Amino acid sequence: MAKGDKPRGRTSAYAYFVQTCREEYKKMHPNENVVFAEFSKKCAERWKTMNEPEKQRFQLMAAKDKKRYEDEMSTYVPKEAPRGKAARKEKDPNAPKRALSAFFHFCQDERPKVRAELGQSTVGEVAKQLGKKWQECTGEQKSKYEQLAAKDKQRYELEMAAYKNGGVAPPAPPKRDENNDEIESE
Template sequence: MDQGKKPKGRMSAYTYFVQMCREEHRKKHPNENVNFTEFSKKCAERWKQMTEPEKKRFAEMADKDKQRYDKEMANYTPLVDAGGRKKKKKKDPNAPKRALSAFFLFCADERPNVKAEFPQHSVGEAAKVLGERWNKVTPEVKSQYEAKAAQEKQRYERDMETYKNRGTGAVGGDCDEEDEEDEE
């Protein structure tokens, strides 16, 4: 088992029963969207009405899954640091920065205005004002930021493709990036 990747949780007898109900419903009504709340209530009612012998096959499936889960958990060792917390994956400092959303591009332009207007505001208060302004912005202005965000996303995808093709352990990667920018 991969270190750090926790095994899929075990399923209960009832979960197997609901799964079977869902499959039956799909076979009878392949194109119908299911109202989850109603479906759950019907399954629960049906489960309550079942006898123990009828529930037995689902209990056996659950027992088998419990054995699978216990076996996988025996081989599982989570990634933890000295303090007992999960370790985060280290981010490669050479990896391209993620693309900003339309809202974040708007914030980058508007934040100086908010800071000038409300110098006493904390970061959280300023963010709240920015969110309110974003919600009041005209559709035309929003579409301009969404277009910029789409360009950002394309740039990020190109940069990621280059980054992946170059390999993560490239030495002197900064020079390559400048060369690529000159080519464009």
């Protein structure tokens, strides 16, 4: 067994019983599909009515499989999986920033107003209020932000194409002021 390949789990006596029943059923009805829900109920009823000597065969199979599992687990060495920050893929600092959605453009404009209204409030409370305000916006009001999002998506696609070809994204777009007028890049 290769390092990190965890052994298959143990099979119970009941699972061996169901497996045997299914094989028998398939032999008797080779062209018929098994409806698992009905088949499972019949197996459960049959298992309940079986006495201990009848179940013994399946219990022996389960005991043998338990031994196999314990033997394999005794030599099993799990892969060392990175945890926490190491598990995350390193982000290229040269990659372009993703496009913002219409809602995030709306939040950029409205967050200062909501924070002023709420005073001392948590980030979550501000976010909830912004969500409510977005829901209350009319289609006309949202269209302004949807246009900004479409523009930002185009920017991202262009920058991403350039980044994939050359490995470096072009400079970030100019920032906007409160009136959505562009301010020169720094």
